[in-house]
Structures are given as C-alpha cells and as structure tokens.
Amino acid sequence: MAFTTLTFFLFTAVVIAVYYLFPVKKYQWLILLAADYVFYLYAGYKFAVFILFTTVTIYLAAIRIESLKLRSKEKIKAEGKSWSREEKKAYKAGVKKKEKTILALALIANFGILVFLKYSNFLAGGINQILGHTADGGPLPMLKLFLPLGISFYTFQAAGYLIDVSRGAVKAERNLLKFALFISFFPQIVQGPISSFGQLAAQLTAEHKPEFIRFKLGLELILWGYFKKLVIADRAVIAINTVTADYTQYTGTTILAAGLLYALQLYADFSAGIDISRGIAQILGIDMVQNFRRPYFATSINDYWRRWHITLGAWMKNYIFNPIAISKLFLGWSKKMKQSGFGKTAAGAHIARVLPTSISSVIVFLVVGLWHGANSKYIAFGLWNGGIIMFSILLKPVFDKMCTALRIRTESFGWRVFRIIRTFILVLVGYYFDIAPGFYGAMDMMRRTLVDQRLSLGKTEIAGLGLGKADFLILAIGMLIMFVISIMEEKNQIDTPGELLERRSFAVRFAVIAITVLMIAFWGIYGPGYDPADFVYMQF
Amino acid sequence: MKRTYIIRLIKIVSLVLVLAVILGLAQRYYMRDTTNNSIRLRGFELEDPHSLDVVVLGASEVYSDFSAVEFYKQTGVTSYPYAYAANPVTFWKYELREILKNQKPKVLLVETNGVVYGEDMLYKEASVRYLADNMECMPEKMELVSEYGTEDKLSYYFPIIKFHGEWQARDRMSNALTLAKMDLRGYSLLKGSFSHTAHKKAEAKHLDYDPEKKRELDPDAEKYLREFLADCQNSGIEHILFVRFPHQITGEKSVRAFERCNRAAEIIREYGFDYVDLDAFCKDAGIQKPEDFHNSDHLMMTGQKKFTDFLAKYLTDRFDLEPTRLSEKQEKEWKECCRYMDACFAYYEDYRKNPTEDDEYVIYEREKDIKEIEKYL
Numbered sequence: 001m002a003f004t005t006l007t008f009f010l011f012t013a014v015v016i017a018v019y020y021l022f023p024v025k026k027y028q029w030l031i032l033l034a035a036d037y038v039f040y041l042y043a044g045y046k047f048a049v050f051i052l053f054t055t056v057t058i059y060l061a062a063i064r065i066e067s068l069k070l071r072s073k074e075k076i077k078a079e080g081k082s083w084s085r086e087e088k089k090a091y092k093a094g095v096k097k098k099e100k101t102i103l104a105l106a107l108i109a110n111f112g113i114l115v116f117l118k119y120s121n122f123l124a125g126g127i128n129q130i131l132g133h134t135a136d137g138g139p140l141p142m143l144k145l146f147l148p149l150g151i152s153f154y155t156f157q158a159a160g161y162l163i164d165v166s167r168g169a170v171k172a173e174r175n176l177l178k179f180a181l182f183i184s185f186f187p188q189i190v191q192g193p194i195s196s197f198g199q200l201a202a203q204l205t206a207e208h209k210p211e212f213i214r215f216k217l218g219l220e221l222i223l224w225g226y227f228k229k230l231v232i233a234d235r236a237v238i239a240i241n242t243v244t245a246d247y248t249q250y251t252g253t254t255i256l257a258a259g260l261l262y263a264l265q266l267y268a269d270f271s272a273g274i275d276i277s278r279g280i281a282q283i284l285g286i287d288m289v290q291n292f293r294r295p296y297f298a299t300s301i302n303d304y305w306r307r308w309h310i311t312l313g314a315w316m317k318n319y320i321f322n323p324i325a326i327s328k329l330f331l332g333w334s335k336k337m338k339q340s341g342f343g344k345t346a347a348g349a350h351i352a353r354v355l356p357t358s359i360s361s362v363i364v365f366l367v368v369g370l371w372h373g374a375n376s377k378y379i380a381f382g383l384w385n386g387g388i389i390m391f392s393i394l395l396k397p398v399f400d401k402m403c404t405a406l407r408i409r410t411e412s413f414g415w416r417v418f419r420i421i422r423t424f425i426l427v428l429v430g431y432y433f434d435i436a437p438g439f440y441g442a443m444d445m446m447r448r449t450l451v452d453q454r455l456s457l458g459k460t461e462i463a464g465l466g467l468g469k470a471d472f473l474i475l476a477i478g479m480l481i482m483f484v485i486s487i488m489e490e491k492n493q494i495d496t497p498g499e500l501l502e503r504r505s506f507a508v509r510f511a512v513i514a515i516t517v518l519m520i521a522f523w524g525i526y527g528p529g530y531d532p533a534d535f536v537y538m539q540f
Numbered sequence: 541m542k543r544t545y546i547i548r549l550i551k552i553v554s555l556v557l558v559l560a561v562i563l564g565l566a567q568r569y570y571m572r573d574t575t576n577n578s579i580r581l582r583g584f585e586l587e588d589p590h591s592l593d594v595v596v597l598g599a600s601e602v603y604s605d606f607s608a609v610e611f612y613k614q615t616g617v618t619s620y621p622y623a624y625a626a627n628p629v630t631f632w633k634y635e636l637r638e639i640l641k642n643q644k645p646k647v648l649l650v651e652t653n654g655v656v657y658g659e660d661m662l663y664k665e666a667s668v669r670y671l672a673d674n675m676e677c678m679p680e681k682m683e684l685v686s687e688y689g690t691e692d693k694l695s696y697y698f699p700i701i702k703f704h705g706e707w708q709a710r711d712r713m714s715n716a717l718t719l720a721k722m723d724l725r726g727y728s729l730l731k732g733s734f735s736h737t738a739h740k741k742a743e744a745k746h747l748d749y750d751p752e753k754k755r756e757l758d759p760d761a762e763k764y765l766r767e768f769l770a771d772c773q774n775s776g777i778e779h780i781l782f783v784r785f786p787h788q789i790t791g792e793k794s795v796r797a798f799e800r801c802n803r804a805a806e807i808i809r810e811y812g813f814d815y816v817d818l819d820a821f822c823k824d825a826g827i828q829k830p831e832d833f834h835n836s837d838h839l840m841m842t843g844q845k846k847f848t849d850f851l852a853k854y855l856t857d858r859f860d861l862e863p864t865r866l867s868e869k870q871e872k873e874w875k876e877c878c879r880y881m882d883a884c885f886a887y888y889e890d891y892r893k894n895p896t897e898d899d900e901y902v903i904y905e906r907e908k909d910i911k912e913i914e915k916y917l
Contacts, residue, residue, distance in 0.1 A: 527701040528691035
C-alpha cells in the first residue's frame with residue numbers, strides 16, 4: 001500500500017475517522033494497532049511472521065531484563081548489611097551477565113534475521129568470489145529471499161528499545177499489544193523515522209481528541225510531502241533511471257546532471273515520505289520525531305548527518321558510536337597514546353584525544369553503509385562518509401591554523417556559503433555510490449565526471465533523458481520552492497512549512513494551499529501507466 | 541465558540557469549492573481527451589433534445605466522408621455523425637443508448653466498418669476512453685467501465701488522473717478552447733465534420749476481388765453485432781440502415797474488410813435490416829478514385845462533399861425525409877453552421893492552391909482551424 005495510492009489515502013482516512021469516533025477513548029490505541037496489522041498484512045501475510053517474532057522476542061527479553069534488574073535491587077536491599085561489598089559486587093556482576101546474555105541473544109536473533117534476509121546473498125557472493133568463482137556461480141548458492149516491509153526500521157527501533165531497557169533508561173512495556181503498536185505504527189513502518197520508546201510509546205497509547213490545529217498542520221505537512229514526492233522526486237527519477245540504466249552511454253556532463261538530480265530526488269523523496277508519515281501521526285495526535293533539518297545547508301559532513309535521516313544518526317550514536325568511543329579498549333588506546341612520546345607533542349595529544357571518536361565514526365558509517373544495502377558500493381559509501389569525518393576530526397587543528405593564516409573570518413556569510421557548497425560536493429560524491437550499479441561503476445562514473453565534460457553534447461543528451469523542457473522547468477520551480485521554504489525554515493528555526501503558513505493571513509494561506517493542490521494535480525506524476533515508485537528508503 | 545466553528549467551516553468549504561471548480565473545469569476542458577473525437581461527441585451531447593432526424597453511427601469513415609452541415613444544406617434535414625476513430629462494434633450497444641437518451645432520429649445509418657475488426661481492435665483502450673469520457677449517464681458509464689475499462693478505473697470518472705501529464709500535448713489548448721467555446725455557444729459549429737485536405741492523392745493499386753465472397757467475422761465481433769441488432773429491433777427507430785461507405789480496395793486488408801462486410805450483411809439481413817454497399821454508388825456520386833480519397837478508407841474534403849450530397853438525395857428519396865421542423869433559434873444555429881461550412885470549403889480551396897508540406901493536415905472544429913475559417917466568413 002504505497003503512500004501515493006488512493007488505497008492508502010482511503011485507508012488512512014478510515015483509520016482517522018474510526019480512531020476518533022471510537023467511543024472508549026481508553027482503548028483508542030487498539031484501533032491503531034488493528035490498522036497497523038491491516039496495513040502490514042496488506043503488504044503480504046508472510047511478512048507478519050517476522051514482525052511478530054521481533055515484537056514477541058524483544059518484548060519478552062525486555063521484561064526479563066527488567067525483572068532481573070528489579071530482583072537484583074530487591075535482593076541487595078533484602079540482604080542489606082549481611083552482604084559484604086564484594087558479595088554485592090559479585091552478585092551484581094552475575095545479574096549483569098545474565099542481562100547481557102539475554103540482550104545479546106535477543107539482538108542476535110533479530111539482527112540475525114535481518115542479516116540473513118538482507119545480506120546472506122551478498123556474503124555468499126563475496127565468499128564465492130574469494131574462492132575464485134563468480135558471485136552467483138560458486139559453491140554457496142544464491143537464495144531467493146524476500147525482505148519484509150520495513151524490517152530495517154522496526155528491527156532498529158525494537159533493538160533501541162531493548163538496549164534502553166537494559167540501560168535502565170526506559171521501563172519495559174508490560175502490555176504486549178501496546179508494545180506491538182510501538183513496533184508496527186503504520187505511518188512510520190515503511191521508512192521511519194526510527195523513534196525511541198521514550199519519545200513515541202506513551203503518545204501512541206494516550207487518549208487523543210481531534211484538534212483542529214493538528215488536522216490543519218498535519219494535512220499541510222501531508223500536502224507538502226505529496227508535492228515533493230509527486231511533482232519533484234518522481235519526475236527527477238525518470239531522467240536518473242535513464243542515465244543509470246547504462247551510464248557508459250553518456251558523457252560526464254550528463255552523469256553529473258544525473259548526480260545532481262539524484263541529490264534533489266533523494267531529498268524530495270525521503271523527506272516527502274517522512275512528512276506524510278509525520279502529517280498522519282500529527283492528525284492522530286502523535287508527534288513524531290523530526291528526521292530532516294535542511295541537510296543541504298550543512299556546513300560539514302558531520303553536520304550533514306545531524307540533519308539527514310536524523311533518527312538513524314541518533315540511533316547509531318546512542319547504540320554504536322558511544323559504546324565504542326567510550327569502550328575500555330578505545331579509551332585504553334587513547335590513554336596509552338597520550339602517555340607515549342608522540343602523545344606529548346601537540347599533534348599527538350590531539351590525535352590521542354580524538355582517535356576513539358574518529359575510529360568510532362568510521363565504524364558507525366560502515367554500519368550505516370551496510371544498513372543501506374548489501375553491496376560493496378554501500379560499504380564504500382559508508383567509508384567515504386566515515387573517512388571524511390575521521391579526517392576532519394583528526395585534521396581540525398590544521399584547518400583552524402589555515403583559516404587563521406589565511407585570515408578567513410569563519411563567522412562570515414561567505415565562509416558559511418563556501419562550507420555549504422564544499423559539503424554538498426562531498427555529499428554528491430557519496431551519492432555516486434548510490435546511483436552506480438556497483439563500486440567500480442561508481443568509480444568509473446566519477447572518473448567520467450572529472451575527465452569527460454562536454455557541455456554541448458551533454459545538453460543534447462540531457463534533452464533525451466525522458467523529460468521535456470516543461471519537466472525541467474517544473475523541476476526548477478519545485479526546487480526553487482523547496483529552497484525558499486528551506487531558507488525560511490532555517491531562518492525561523494522551524495521544521496514544517498505549515499508553521500510558516502500559520503503566521504500569514506487567511507488569504508495567503510488559502511492561496512498557498514490551493515496552488516499546492518493544483519500543482520500536485522496538474523504537475524504530479526501519477527495515474528494510469530505510472531508505477532507508484534516506492535519511496536527510495538522503502539528498499540532499505 | 542460557535543462563531544469560530546462557523547468561520548472555520550466556511551473557510552474549509554470555500555477552499556474545497558474553489559479547488560473543485562478549478563479542477564472540475566480543468567477536467568472538463570483541458571485535462572481530458574481533447575481530440576476531434578471528443579469534440580464531436582461533445583457536440584452531439586449539446587444538440588437540443590429530439591432535434592436530429594438522422595444520426596450516422598460508425599468509425600472514422602463516418603466523420604471523414606459525411607458532413608452533417610452539408611447534408612442540412614442539401615435537404616434541410618438535421619443530422620449528426622456519432623462517430624469516433626476505430627469505433628468497434630463492441631460498444632455500439634452503448635452508443636445506441638447514448639443516441640436515444642436525448643434524440644429520437646427517424647433514420648439511423650450505421651457504417652459497418654466497426655464489425656470487420658479483429659480482437660486487437662475490438663477492445664482498444666482508446667475506444668473505451670472516448671466513449672466513457674463523454675458519457676454523462678453514470679450507470680451506463682459504470683457498466684461500460686467495469687466491463688471494458690483496462691486502465692485505472694477511477695481515471696474514467698476523473699480523466700484528470702490520466703490526462704494531467706499531457707498538458708503540453710500538441711493542439712491541447714486549441715482543442716480545450718474549442719470545447720469550452722462550444723459549451724458556451726451551446727452547439728457545435730461544424731457538427732463533427734473532419735476533413736482531410738492532403739494535397740497528395742492516395743495511391744491506389746486496386747486489387748481484383750470477388751464481390752460475392754464472404755469471410756467470417758471475429759467471433760466476438762459477431763456476438764456484439766448480434767447484440768446490437770437485437771437492441772436495434774427494440775430501439776423504436778423507424779428506419780435503420782446498415783451501410784458501407786466508399787472504400788478503395790488497395791490491399792489484402794481492404795479485401796478482408798470487404799469480405800467481412802459481406803458476411804455482416806448476411807447477419808444484418810437475418811434481423812430484418814437492410815445493408816447497402818454505398819461504394820457501388822461512387823460513380824453516381826461523382827467520386828473519383830483515387831482523386832477524392834485521402835487513403836483507402838477515407839475521403840478527402842472534395843469527396844466528403846460529393847458523397848454527402850449523394851447521401852442526402854439517397855436518404856431523402858428512400859425514406860421520404862422532409863426538412864426538419866426547427867425552432868427559430870435552432871434554424872438560426874444551423875444557418876450559422878452552414879455559413880461556417882461554406883467558409884471552410886473556401887478555406888480549403890485556398891489551401892489547395894498553396895498546400896503545406898503537412899500531408900496529414902485536417903480541418904475540424906478546433907480553435908486554430910476555426911480562426912482560419914472565420915477569415916472566409
């Protein structure tokens with residue numbers, strides 16, 4: 001049930017109506033749970049087995065871990081002064097070990113499924129190649145596997161919850177159905193955001209009454225999402241697909257144009273999906289966490305990842321980066337380095353201080369790359385981002401000195417613009433890994449972009465990418481609208497165009513909404529013959 | 541508090557209304573099929589109830605070879621070509637219902653080319669679309685769409701779903717303006733005429749064929765023909781005549797079509813209706829082959845005039861047709877149509893003197909042609 005289908009539209013409308021008309025508000029959330037499973041089963045009944053498995057295993061593991069914690073506290077309290085400090089410590093360590101075992105088993109089981117379904121063919125192919133065969137012609141067979149809808153998203157969300165419970169950051173949910181709702185909330189299951197239990201769960205099960213302002217802002221957000229998806233993303237993808245189908249037929253100029261269009265499409269597509277999700281949630285009285293904050297205004301790759309797919313970044317930071325960066329191993333390295341001769345120099349001290357952070361960044365982005373897909377190009381994508389972050393951390397003092405030497409006013413507007421453009425170029429290079437057929441393809445596309453710039457031929461080629469002049473004009477208008485709105489949001493530090501609109505007169509609001517609807521109706525890519533292209537992040 | 545709710549409601553309703561009006565208008569005139577076929581069918585819908593004495597049903601032969609305005613000029617009898625490109629027999633039963641919804645013609649002339657089609661032509665999406673887009677009656681439209689619609693069903697009720705992406709298509713604005721002006725005017729100026737003006741003559745390598753030979757129809761085509769004939773028997777129309785308009789037999793395909801028409805004639809007669817191959821009267825009509833033909837199936841504008849003049853005489857003689865009794869307003873409108881048709885011929889004559897390279901040029905009731913025609917009024 002793609003977001004751009006009438007079925008989804010009607011389904012959502014019915015869910016909202018039933019949700020608010022349900023007489024027993026205390027159990028209103030059951031309507032959401034029912035809707036989630038209808039939505040999920042609509043995608044395929046086989047998928048439901050996997051989400052049920054995750055729900056039940058994580059639910060039980062969380063309760064078990066929390067019970068162990070509680071019992072351990074009670075036991076220590078009960079034993080009081082009869083236990084020595086060492087005895088208490090030993091008991092705590094034993095309990096902690098049990099907790100960790102349960103945590104590890106639950107995570108291995110759930111990530112195991114994800115890894116098996118998503119990466120087994122990739123791994124088998126790799127091993128076959130190592131053994132001197134082709135990827136699909138070696139001793140390890142390629143399996144015909146299907147990927148359950150939203151598996152990466154719900155697995156990460158569930159895992160985050162379990163780790164939080166084990167850390168004592170949140171209480172375990174005792175009601176299985178309520179927990180099932182947290183895992184399967186339909187607006188976010190397809191492509192996120194990856195919400196934390198503390199942020200989302202209580203809202204899902206709270207009683208909600210219809211509020212006009214929520215309906216208004218929610219609908220405006222949904223409208224904005226559809227504009228970005230149907231007018232911009234699904235138009236741009238036509239040209240991108242034409243080029244990527246066989247990029248060797250095109251000049252570097254056209255490949256670069258496809259890369260730029262991809263930057264536009266990816267942002268429009270992903271943020272559109274999130275906006276539609278958030279808009280629906282908002283109408284249902286639920287505030288979902290923001291997943292984008294104008295990423296192309298980022299002034300560094302680090303900043304970009306704080307603005308792009310924020311919830312994935314936050315998840316990685318909480319559950320991978322921090323544990324690694326402050327692990328005994330990494331802190332030990334850092335300490336050793338500081339104490340060494342090299343650590344006594346200014347550069348050495350800096351490197352010793354930031355080394356855990358920078359190596360953790362590379363590891364995190366390697367995981368981010370793998371999260372995106374089972375392909376060497378995604379590993380390269382992760383390493384590219386992680387590598388840049390690592391070097392920017394390690395070389396920060398050098399850059400600072402350069403700025404001082406060149407008398408660059410780092411607070412100036414010009415410098416900020418320069419950094420934005422520089423960051424965008426680095427991001428764009430990373431996108432080549434996305435659109436290329438594989439790692440070597442990405443490298444070749446980059447090479448062509450650098451050495452094969454032929455403007456006149458490129459112009460002719462671009463005209464033959466399946467989009468007419470009017471389409472490019474619509475893309476330009478769409479991009480301009482997105483850019484202006486982004487600037488206004490950045491300036492006012494707000495996250496939705498609806499909030500901007502609230503400050504305007506009725507006439508302006510009326511005109512903007514009407515024009516947006518008409519632009520979607522007239523310029524949107526939809527109707528017979530249109531494949532409601534899955535949102536890009538659905539595949540992840 | 542109440543006031544707030546009322547103001548809110550007014551705002552929402554006004555937004556919905558404004559959008560509905562804009563989208564409704566866009567869909568009615570622009571984001572839809574706006575080809576000559578739709579213009580012709582819309583023109584038919586605009587005819588005053590019970591104001592047409594003759595209706596000609598069929599495919600492209602009908603609107604290429606027959607001019608309702610010329611027919612009126614010759615006989616004073618009102619008529620209209622209920623026709624669109626490649627109109628297959630499949631949908632004739634629906635078309636008959638559409639015709640009878642507002643009209644009570646004395647004569648229904650059915651051009652039989654639609655029965656010779658094979659399966660590839662019987663269920664063409666375009667045919668369903670032409671018809672559905674111009675059907676006002678919801679139950680019949682629903683029946684047609686559910687039975688034959690192959691695309692997203694909703695798009696037959698909201699053509700904007702299909703056509704919104706074609707806003708840059710050639711002639712779209714011109715044709716949309718035509719539809720809008722036709723609605724405002726309340727009638728069609730050229731009554732669905734579609735005139736080929738190609739200056740290159742159709743090449744004719746006439747094949748020998750057996751005029752008596754019959755070839756079986758596609759089984760589906762025969763089924764639909766029989767259904768249609770049964771409907772005709774119950775239609776209450778005084779005279780129903782099945783005909784074949786002039787064709788040139790220039791290839792195997794046209795021989796096959798001719799032979800299938802012979803078989804169709806047999807079936808038609810089974811139901812008590814008459815079938816006439818009007819091609820046999822070409823000489824009487826003064827139609828020259830290949831000079832008056834655009835291609836093997838369609839006449840040029842010169843041929844259209846000659847054939848319509850012939851048909852006028854043929855039908856009035858055969859069915860004792862009297863000039864249609866019209867109201868003052870209707871008569872004024874038909875006279876205006878005649879004025880336009882005369883100007884159209886004058887435009888065509890001039891065009892022939894200086895033909896463009898565009899060998900497929902056609903004149904029909906679209907804004908850009910009307911503008912040219914108006915120079916000759």
